[in-house]
Amino acid sequence: MPTRGVRGATxxxxxxxxxxxxxxxxxxxxxxxxxxxxxxxxASAIFTTTPDIDAEFPALAARQMxxxxxxxxxxxxxxxxxxxxxxxxxxxxxxxxxxxxxIEHVYVREAKRLRPDLSKLPPVDWEELEVWINExxxxx
Numbered sequence: 001m002p003t004r005g006v007r008g009a010t011x012x013x014x015x016x017x018x019x020x021x022x023x024x025x026x027x028x029x030x031x032x033x034x035x036x037x038x039x040x041x042x043a044s045a046i047f048t049t050t051p052d053i054d055a056e057f058p059a060l061a062a063r064q065m066x067x068x069x070x071x072x073x074x075x076x077x078x079x080x081x082x083x084x085x086x087x088x089x090x091x092x093x094x095x096x097x098x099x100x101x102x103i104e105h106v107y108v109r110e111a112k113r114l115r116p117d118l119s120k121l122p123p124v125d126w127e128e129l130e131v132w133i134n135e136x137x138x139x140x
Contacts, residue, residue: 005100006094009089010109020088027108028065031092043070044072045073045092046073046075049074065137
């Protein structure tokens with residue numbers, strides 16, 4: 001089975017632990033739902049943040065969503081003048097038969113500016129998404 005790369009990014013308003021975890025969980029939930037991903041098919045995930053984010057590891061959000069056997073790592077993005085601040089990115093390595101051209105990458109909030117060509121997601125109902133996340137985490 002091939003391994004495909006799935007990309008996503010989001011932004012936060014401030015460097016706050018809860019905001020990092022909520023935004024990352026929402027990003028992962030959208031990626032899961034758009035691609036019909038199962039944690040057991042995820043080979044690994046790399047999370048990066050801009051250097052202005054250090055209040056929490058975004059990978060903790062994946063652990064909260066029961067990605068307990070998935071190898072995860074966090075790192076900082078390069079500092080480039082004029083780059084998007086307060087940004088969390090993820091690259092998921094996913095074992096799937098789905099062709100790369102059918103993979104849905106997800107860029108939300110201000111991160112849509114990074115890849116407007118891939119930001120074709122319909123408007124997100126954030127409240128409904130939070131209910132779905134809580135169900136996935138066993139907190140319904």
